[in-house]
Structures are given as C-alpha cells and as structure tokens.
Amino acid sequence: MRTDDLVGLLSTGIAPVKSGTVARRFGISVPVAVIGATALMVAVFGIRPDLSTIAKTAIFWEKLAFPLCLAIGALIATVRLARPGAKVGTGWPVMAVPVVIVWIAAIAVVISAAPQDRLPAILGHTWRTCPFNILLLAVPGFIAIFWAVKGLAPTRLRLAGAVSGLLASSIATVAYCFHCPEMNPAFWSIWYMAGMLLPAALGAVLGPKLLRW
Template identity: 80%
Template sequence: MKTEDLVGLLSTGITPVRSGSATRRFCASLPIAAIGATLLMATVFGIRPDLGAVVKTAIFWEKLAFPVCLAIGALIATARLARPGARVGAGWPVMTIPLVVVWLAAILIVVTAAPQDRLPAILGHSWRTCPFNILLLAAPGFIAIFWAVKGLAPTRLRLAGAISGLLASSIATVAYCFHCPEMSPAFWSIWYVAGMLLPAALGTVLGPRLLRW
C-alpha cells in the first residue's frame, strides 16, 4: 500500500471535534455533583439545626473554604488530565496549599490544647462515620465527572481517575459541611481528608477500566 493510500484510509470518516467539548461536559457534570451531594446530605443526614447561628462565625467559613479550595485545584487538574498526554500543572499547588494550611492549624491546636483535650479535638463526635458519609455524598459526582472525563480522551488513566474522584469528594465535602457539627481543624485534617481520599483511591483503581476510550 502506498503512503498516500494509507493516509487516505486513516483519514476516512474523520469529523472535526466540536470546540468547547470540555466546557460543556464539566458544565453538565459539576452541577450534578453539587446538587446530588446536597440533596443526599439533606435527605440522609439533614442540615445541622444551628446552621443559622454557625454561618455567622469565621470558623464555619474556614471549614467551608478547605474543601472549596481543594475542589478548585482538583477541577484544574481534572480538566488538564482529561486531555491526552496532559500534566496536572497548576492543580498541584492549588490542592496542596489548603492541605498544608489545615495541617499546620491542626498541629497548632493539638500542641496548645490541654492534654485531656487533644484526643477529643482530633476525634470529635463523628470520626467513625465522617469519611464514609463523604464517600456516599460523592457518588453522584463520581459518576458524572467520570462520564465527563471519559469523553475527553484522557491517557493517564489512573491519575485522571484519582483526581476525578478527589474532585467529586471535595464537592461532596462542601455539601457535608452544612451537616457536620465538627468545628476543629484537627478533625478536618484527618477525617475530612480521609473521606476525600476514599473516592480518590476508588478512582485510581477504576480509572483504567472506566476511563478507557
């Protein structure tokens, strides 16, 4: 077969990719993640009864800012990894900085607390269930975001799966903040992070299978 014939055969039936595909897919999947997590939170766990008073405190907005910043970083990374051969790029520092800030705050709280108050600050009242609650709330976003990423032809499937899972779980954690009574960074630094890492680990395992195109 001549080179010209081979090129002609390979190019047969190819149609141009519509511009803005990534934007459309994420604009569809992210609201599903946010609305799905919020509805699940309100239905399964319920909104904390003192929310009206809590939203007037700085610590609530600090708690909310933690998963919001992680979600922004994970979105940047996911949008890049959804493209063939792309790297995480600016997503890494945006994801890392809020983790470092919360861990430093947690260390300061534990070090300065009285010895009898240190373990309660870390465990809170819901450490046994918190990570699994976040995992549950991440389910709608996990499905929707994997759908979005798969259609954009990722090539680093395990990493793309992990960051997609982190994006879903960080959005779920934002919703969970409106139920969770825990107000200590020492708690968030362990149990919120554990809850967000569960879908990320699941995405690492399932990425090569679910994101293959």
C-alpha cells in the first residue's frame, strides 16, 4: 500500500472537531462547581451571621482572594491540560503567587505574636474540620470538572486529575469563606491549603482511571 493510500484510509470518516467545545464544557462544569459548593455550604454549614459586618473589612476580601486566585490559576492549568500534550504554562505562577503571599503573611503573624498566641493563631477554632468541610463542598465541582476534562482527550492524566481536583477545591474554598469564622492568614496557610490539596491528591490518584479515553 502506498503512503497516499494509507493516509486516505486513516482519514476516512474523520469529522472536524467542533469549535468552542472547551468553552462549552467548562462553561457548564465551572458554574456547576460554584452553584454546587455554594448550595452545599448554605445547606450544611450556613452563612456566617456577621457576614454583612465582616464583609466591610479588608481581611475578609484578602481571605476570599486567596482561593479565588488559586481557582483562576487552576482553571488556566486545567483548560490547558485537557488538551492532548499541552503543558500547564502560566497556570503555575498564577497558582503559586497567592500561596507564597499567604505564607509570608502567616510567617509574619506567627513571628509577631506572643509565644502563647502562636499555636492558637495556627489552629484557630476549626482546624479539625476545615479541610474536610472543603473536601465535601468540592464534590459537585470534582464530578463536573472531571466530566469536562475527560471529554477533551487529555494525555497527562495524573497531572490533569490533580489540577482538576485543585480547581474544584479552590472554588469550594471560595464558597466556604462565607461560612468560615477564621480570619488569620496563619490558619489559611495550613488548613485551607490542606482542604484544597485533599481533592487535588484524590484527583491525581483517580485521574489515570477516570480521565482515560
């Protein structure tokens, strides 16, 4: 068989990929993650009663900006890794910068605190439950985002699964901020990060199985 005949045979029946598929799939999955996490937060935990007051403070918006910036970076990375052979690209610095900033703020808080106040600053009042609350709120987004990524033929399945889990958990953390009473960067730097890394680790484990196409 000649090369031209082989190419013709392989290309038979192939239809062009519809334009806008990536936008459509993430246009469905990301709102599902946001709505699902928010609805679960309201139903299971409830909105903090002093939200109208605390929303007037800069520290609340700084707390909200932390997972929101991570979600933006994770979205960039997830969209790229959903395509065959793509790299994370600019997703890495967008995800890394907020983590570095929060860790610098956390170190400053701990160093400046009195010795007896350092551990309470890190543990807060909810360290035992915070990561698992975020994990729960990430479930709708985890399912929806994995659905979106699988339909786009990723090839780096473990990494794609990890950033998909991080995207779901960072969105969940944004929703959780409207319930969580913790207002100290020393707390966020550990327990919010733990909550976001749990679904990321789960995604890395399940990615090769759930994202295979």
